[in-house]
Amino acid sequence: MTTATTQTAAATLRVEDLRVQFHTPRGVVRAVDGVSFTLRPGERFGLVGESGSGKSTIALALMRLIKPPGRIAGGRILLEDEDLAALPEDAMRSVRMARIALIPQGAMNSLNPVMRVKQQIIDGILAHERERSGSRNGSRSKRDLEERVAELLESVGLRREVAERYPHELSGGMKQRVCIAIAIALRPSIIIADEPTSALDVVVQRQIMQTLGAVQARLGASVLLIGHDMGLMAQFVDRVGVMYGGKLAEIGPTREIFAEPLHPYTQMLISSLPSFDRETSFVKLAGQPHSPLNPPSGCVFHPRCPRAFEPCPARVPVLREVRPDRFVSCHLYDGAVES
Amino acid sequence: MVAISQPQVGRQTRSRSATALRRPFVRYAIRRVGVFLLVVWAAATLNFFLPRLAPGQDPVRARLGTVLAQGGSVSGIEEMVATYNEKFGLGEPLWLQYLRYLGDYARFDFGYSLASYPARVLDLIGNALPWTICLLVVSTVIAFVVGTLAGALLGWTRAPRWLGHLFMPFLTLSAIPYYLLGLVLIYFLAFRSRVFPLSGGYTVGTEPAWSWEFIQDAVTHSILPALSIVLAQLGFWALGMRGMMVMTEGEDYMTFAEAKGLPPRTIFFRYAIRNALLPQTTSLALALGGIVSQAVLVEVVFGYPGIGTLLYNAIKGFDYFLIYGIVFLVIVTIGLTTLILDLVYPLLDPRITYQRQ
Amino acid sequence: MGVTTGTMAPALRDSVFTELRTRVRGAGGHLRRNPKLLLGLVMLIALLALGTLGPLVIDTDTARPMSVIPDQPPSREHLFGTESQGRDMLALVVRGIPLTVEIGLIAGAIGLGIGTVLGFIGGYTGGIVDTIIRSAADIMLTVPGLLVLIVVAASIEGLVSVEMIALVVASLAWMFPTRTIRSQVLSLRERPYVEMAKLNGMSGPQIIFRELMPNLLPYLGASFVGAVGSAILAAIGLEALGLGPQNEPTLGMTIYWAIFYSALLRGLWWWWAAPVGVIVILFVSLFLIAAGLDELANPRLRRAES
Numbered sequence A: 001m002t003t004a005t006t007q008t009a010a011a012t013l014r015v016e017d018l019r020v021q022f023h024t025p026r027g028v029v030r031a032v033d034g035v036s037f038t039l040r041p042g043e044r045f046g047l048v049g050e051s052g053s054g055k056s057t058i059a060l061a062l063m064r065l066i067k068p069p070g071r072i073a074g075g076r077i078l079l080e081d082e083d084l085a086a087l088p089e090d091a092m093r094s095v096r097m098a099r100i101a102l103i104p105q106g107a108m109n110s111l112n113p114v115m116r117v118k119q120q121i122i123d124g125i126l127a128h129e130r131e132r133s134g135s136r137n138g139s140r141s142k143r144d145l146e147e148r149v150a151e152l153l154e155s156v157g158l159r160r161e162v163a164e165r166y167p168h169e170l171s172g173g174m175k176q177r178v179c180i181a182i183a184i185a186l187r188p189s190i191i192i193a194d195e196p197t198s199a200l201d202v203v204v205q206r207q208i209m210q211t212l213g214a215v216q217a218r219l220g221a222s223v224l225l226i227g228h229d230m231g232l233m234a235q236f237v238d239r240v241g242v243m244y245g246g247k248l249a250e251i252g253p254t255r256e257i258f259a260e261p262l263h264p265y266t267q268m269l270i271s272s273l274p275s276f277d278r279e280t281s282f283v284k285l286a287g288q289p290h291s292p293l294n295p296p297s298g299c300v301f302h303p304r305c306p307r308a309f310e311p312c313p314a315r316v317p318v319l320r321e322v323r324p325d326r327f328v329s330c331h332l333y334d335g336a337v338e339s
Numbered sequence B: 001m002v003a004i005s006q007p008q009v010g011r012q013t014r015s016r017s018a019t020a021l022r023r024p025f026v027r028y029a030i031r032r033v034g035v036f037l038l039v040v041w042a043a044a045t046l047n048f049f050l051p052r053l054a055p056g057q058d059p060v061r062a063r064l065g066t067v068l069a070q071g072g073s074v075s076g077i078e079e080m081v082a083t084y085n086e087k088f089g090l091g092e093p094l095w096l097q098y099l100r101y102l103g104d105y106a107r108f109d110f111g112y113s114l115a116s117y118p119a120r121v122l123d124l125i126g127n128a129l130p131w132t133i134c135l136l137v138v139s140t141v142i143a144f145v146v147g148t149l150a151g152a153l154l155g156w157t158r159a160p161r162w163l164g165h166l167f168m169p170f171l172t173l174s175a176i177p178y179y180l181l182g183l184v185l186i187y188f189l190a191f192r193s194r195v196f197p198l199s200g201g202y203t204v205g206t207e208p209a210w211s212w213e214f215i216q217d218a219v220t221h222s223i224l225p226a227l228s229i230v231l232a233q234l235g236f237w238a239l240g241m242r243g244m245m246v247m248t249e250g251e252d253y254m255t256f257a258e259a260k261g262l263p264p265r266t267i268f269f270r271y272a273i274r275n276a277l278l279p280q281t282t283s284l285a286l287a288l289g290g291i292v293s294q295a296v297l298v299e300v301v302f303g304y305p306g307i308g309t310l311l312y313n314a315i316k317g318f319d320y321f322l323i324y325g326i327v328f329l330v331i332v333t334i335g336l337t338t339l340i341l342d343l344v345y346p347l348l349d350p351r352i353t354y355q356r357q
Numbered sequence C: 001m002g003v004t005t006g007t008m009a010p011a012l013r014d015s016v017f018t019e020l021r022t023r024v025r026g027a028g029g030h031l032r033r034n035p036k037l038l039l040g041l042v043m044l045i046a047l048l049a050l051g052t053l054g055p056l057v058i059d060t061d062t063a064r065p066m067s068v069i070p071d072q073p074p075s076r077e078h079l080f081g082t083e084s085q086g087r088d089m090l091a092l093v094v095r096g097i098p099l100t101v102e103i104g105l106i107a108g109a110i111g112l113g114i115g116t117v118l119g120f121i122g123g124y125t126g127g128i129v130d131t132i133i134r135s136a137a138d139i140m141l142t143v144p145g146l147l148v149l150i151v152v153a154a155s156i157e158g159l160v161s162v163e164m165i166a167l168v169v170a171s172l173a174w175m176f177p178t179r180t181i182r183s184q185v186l187s188l189r190e191r192p193y194v195e196m197a198k199l200n201g202m203s204g205p206q207i208i209f210r211e212l213m214p215n216l217l218p219y220l221g222a223s224f225v226g227a228v229g230s231a232i233l234a235a236i237g238l239e240a241l242g243l244g245p246q247n248e249p250t251l252g253m254t255i256y257w258a259i260f261y262s263a264l265l266r267g268l269w270w271w272w273a274a275p276v277g278v279i280v281i282l283f284v285s286l287f288l289i290a291a292g293l294d295e296l297a298n299p300r301l302r303r304a305e306s
């Protein structure tokens, strides 16, 4: 906890001890279990981890979109010192898209199949501008809006005619670009992209990432990029957080983490990375992740950890800053903390 | 044929300018009308050959024989036998009979009623049809609108909990055949408390007319049958819609709509209902097409002067020409509603294209 | 079970019993979490008990015409009253339940059987065979079933038997199962374990029976309940129009005679109330069972409700 606040003073978003639980008939799943990190202004921050480690749940929690049987069970989400976790739903609604935008996982199906692209951009814009100006009609004319839609589309590398299309008339990459256009429409200070390139082929993946980088640079927004592709992460983000079993195992600058991973799980991830001549770099590790219903005691990673020792099954390690800007949650570094 | 088999989810990336869209539509419409005519022709042909395939004598002649044997009290029955013999007589080759028959059916000339000669089948149908259409179309549409809205709310996780408890009994009602529901309604609301008339479409002794009194009378008579249809159908529409809403709520575009900060009202109507409604529309078209056959039991129970009662009496009286006429009409109705559905559906769901494959 | 357990080795027997006990307890857990299924089963079992055990308790001979004094309201002697032909209503209902259920079971089983075979063939083989099966089912679905049944039933010459009605109804009971099962097979066919089975050299039928069937059991169960329900519905509809077995007191025929003799207008409410009540209980129980099975097979619906 204390570590989270020491990360840095200047933060666009500060997540403190976030907990999300799903109350299923077979028990409580702690999908996100005490996660803390910060997003600095204009930085690209990546979250990696195996499928099921809680990445998407964090993204949805930041947007306050966790649905029953899930709920945010604790923690704070500080956006410029305003706690989103405590915000009334109405106020939260005006934060979405305007201040934090989400490019959802599975962008292939993220557009309403029966609405034209244009309408799906405009309805988001209008929902916020109406609220702000208080008037129903808004001040802008239809022509202005359409021009704005066209500019948005062009800024993500699409032709303006795409505005008149229906989603099924677009390719996967085009749909993803439309999602990006919607996400940047209101110039948010944070863009969350949840595996934006999964289900796309490699060439398109690269193009999409370039587009995302370009619009981010132009807006000066912070990006939270979620993915399980370490290789893609390495090319794109400034800092990474490594997730395991609903917890952050390690946070640090991308270069340093790749050069010298500290947490045993991160070490496994990095060493399992294929050499550059191979095609894919998806995370696949020996051993099975635990059942989310009954996590192991102590360090959740200990059943799979090659370096586990006595305290591991007994005590839960805490995320600490063991070197400047390097945060690790592992008993191996218990002594390394300069207090 | 028809809507359910038709939809091709197009994945083409081609541009669809206005003209490019219009030409395939014309081609599609022509082909679709062709299919409709084909179905109608097949139905008529079936109507022609089925009685002739019957082992031994064809049932119509057998029936005529029975009527005659019973004393032939119906006046003009000999004349009718003559007409019948002329039309279906052994004298002519089959193909000639068939062509003549097709010509008659094309003009909706179904011949005379056997049971109430010399009434023409078409006139009997013409008198009964408006009653059925008014009663069943109105009550089906009411049930559809109310049930679909209820189902949409039931499937909407943000709707208040008490709605579910309110609607559950209605859903259970849908398990009961509506003519039985009708029986119960008649007993309590017409026989015991005499709020509504017991049966019929209008007060016995009055003549159907376009007067205010008569319309009022007819409406009073139709409330109970309509109520039983609406009550029994509500659950069907509500359950179907609830299932679709639950499916729709799990879609990625719903999450994205919320992530855009849209107000719940917009998400409910423009995203959830708009998508969940598509399969319901198909069901509505099928239900409207099948109205005549749905009508039979409820009309019989309520003594309502529509097609259902007509068909029922035709069956009881072995009035084959009337039966065939009604069956043909029903098939035409169904063909017509599915035709309309297929032409209109691409407007509702842009993913369905007019092109085939 | 009693005979075979005697010859079993004790250890084996113990393990079988433990297995059975956990199975039963598992099923009990399902039922407790699924009140709809439980209530539906209780209602259905009560009805079937009335139909099967009833003849042991009461004299079903009074279901024949002119065996009791006609038109009597319910009394201690005639619990459900008597009707105008001099038949005891309770005896009629007790005789009618098994007949009506029999029609439903025969027609439902035939419908589901044909539907399963066609669905598997279409879904598994694909291609032109699938196209033909799918189109046939779709076209038949748009044809108004009751109307066809009416015409067919009306053209049966002579006396109609319970089995004939069942066959008539079954002729239109296969399309829905065909469609559901076909689409399920289609989606299952793509699953990785079916691919695995193919790679392991399993033959088509082996894959169908070892891999696909077990996964489809919930759907088959739900389809069967649905098919039986719609078969009974159609049969009662035909009977209420007087097109059923004239010599058998099925529930629908009893309603037909009640309408025929204007029981409603003569105030003989018990005449129609008894069969209508039994039919309502039957349909509501089938509805609840189908809804319960649906929730088992499709947990997302569960969430929408509670």
Ligand SMILES: Nc1ncnc2c1ncn2[C@@H]1O[C@H](COP(=O)(O)OP(=O)(O)O)[C@@H](O)[C@H]1O
Pocket: A022, A024, A029, A031, A049, A050, A051, A052, A053, A054, A055, A056, A057, A058, A068, A069, A070, A292
């Ligand atoms: N609706 C839900 N109901 C129950 N458990 C859920 C639900 N959504 C997510 N979870 C659980 O939360 C955990 C994290 O899921 P998720 O955030 O989607 O992981 P990731 O995005 O890293 O693949 C999983 O173990 C999953 O079981």
Ligand code: SF4
Pocket: A263, A264, A265, A299, A300, A301, A302, A303, A305, A306, A307, A308, A309, A312, A317, A329, A330, A331, A332
């Ligand atoms: S705390 Fe122990 S088990 Fe967990 S990662 Fe560190 S060494 Fe391994």
Ligand SMILES: [Mg+2]
Pocket: A052, A055, A056, A057, A105
């Ligand atoms: Mg995810």
